[in-house]
Amino acid sequence: MxxxxxxxxxxxxxxxxxxxxxxxxxxxxxxxxxxxxxxxxxxxxxxRPGAERLRRKKISNTDLLDFTSGLCTLVEARVPIDKALRLLDGITESAAMRELVLQLLRDVKEGRSLAEAMESHPQVFNKMYVNIVRAGEEGGILHELLPDLAEFLETSAQTRQAVISAMIYPTVLLITGVISVFLLLVFVVPQFATMFEDAGTDIPPSAAFLLALSAFLQSYGYLFIVAVVVAVVAWRRLDYDPVNKLRKDRFLLSLPILGSLILYRECAVFSRTLGALLGAGIPLIRALRVAREVVANAVLGTSLDQVEEDVRGGAGLGLSLEKTGQFPTLLHQLVAVGEESGRTADILLKSAVTFDNQVRNQMSSLVAALQPALIIFLAIAVGGITITMLSAVFSMNAVEF
CATH class of the missing domain: 3.10.20 (Ubiquitin-like (UB roll))
Structure with a gap:
C-alpha cells in the first residue's frame, strides 16, 4: 500500500x-x-501533500464516519495503527480522505501519535475527536473508545439527516410556489395589459395593482435577487463580529419555535460531546473547554464559559448550568442526578438522546403544520392572481356588452 x-x-x-x-x-x-x-x-x-490542496478537497461527514468505523474495526482486532491506516488507504473510496489517511500514516511513521497527527487537520478532526483519541492512546484503551466515537458520529449524522430530510419537501414547495407566482406576474399578467388598453375601459383597482407590480418586476425584478443575496451575505457576515454574532444568536433563541429547536439541538451536541469526553476519562474542566467549542450559539457559549469558571471554583456542574438560566431545566436536573450517583457521563449521553428526540418531534410537528400552510398560501396567491385578472376581463366584457 x-x-x-x-x-x-x-x-x-x-x-x-x-x-x-x-x-x-x-x-x-x-x-x-x-x-x-x-x-x-x-x-x-x-x-508532503499540500495542506491547502487538502483543504480544497471537501471531506464530508460521511467520509469521516466511514473512516472512523473502519479504524474502529481494525483497532478492535488489535491491528497496529500504522498497518490499520495502510489498510484504510486501500479501501477508502474518497480521494480527499485517502490523501488525508496517507498524511496520517506518514506522521505516525515519523513517530507522532495518532492524536498528534489528527491535530494537524482541525478542519476534519475537531478537538473532541482528537481528545478522545489521545485519551485512548495514553490509557491504552483506544479499542474501547473508538466504538463510542463512531456511535457518536453516527448518531449526530442521523439527527442532522433527519432535520435536513424533514425540510426538503417544504423548501421545494416554497421555491416552486415563489417561481410560479413570479412567472405569472412577469409573463402572464402583462398579456392582459394590451387587452385592457385595446378595450379602453377602466381597470379595476386590484387588477391595476397587479399590472403595476408586474411592470415593476419586469423592470426592476433583478433588484429583488440582489436584495436577497445582499441580505444572505450580510446575515453571514454577522458571525465575523463577536458583538453582532451575540445579538444574532440571542435573537434566534428568542424566536418562538426556531429558538427551542436551536436550544435543544445545541444541548444535544453539548451533552453528547461532554458525555463522550468524560466517558473517555478526560477531566471535567478540560472536557468542558472542549465541549464549549462545539456549541455554535454564542449566547450558550458565553454561558458555558461562566459554567467552566464556576466549576473551576468548586461548584457542581448541574448547579452551574442552572445558574446561567440559559439551559433547559431537564438538562441541569439530570446532570445533578448524575453527579450524585457518579454517573455523569452516562446521564449526559442519555440526555443527548432525549434532546435529539425532542428536536425530531418538534421538526415533525413544524413540518406537519408548515406543509398545509404553504399549500394554502400558494393556492391563495396563484388563485388570487388568476381570479383577479379573469374578473377584470369579465367586467370589461360586461361593459362592452
Missing part, C-alpha cells in the same frame, strides 16, 4: 523530461515504479 508522496523528474524513451508525483512505500520503490513506466528517474524528492 502507498504511504509516502514523492516528486520526481525523469526522462522517457524519447528523451523528454517528465515531472510528476507518485505514492510509494520508499524511495527505492518509487524508482522501481518509474522504471516500470519506462522512465529514467533523474531526481526523486519526498514531499
Amino acid at each position: 502507498s504511504a509516502l508522496y514523492f516528486k520526481y523528474q525523469a526522462f522517457d524513451k524519447a528523451g523528454k523530461v517528465e515531472n510528476g508525483q507518485l505514492n510509494a512505500e520508499s524511495e527505492r520503490e518509487a524508482v522501481r515504479i518509474l522504471q516500470g513506466r519506462h522512465l529514467t528517474p533523474v531526481k526523486i524528492q519526498q514531499t
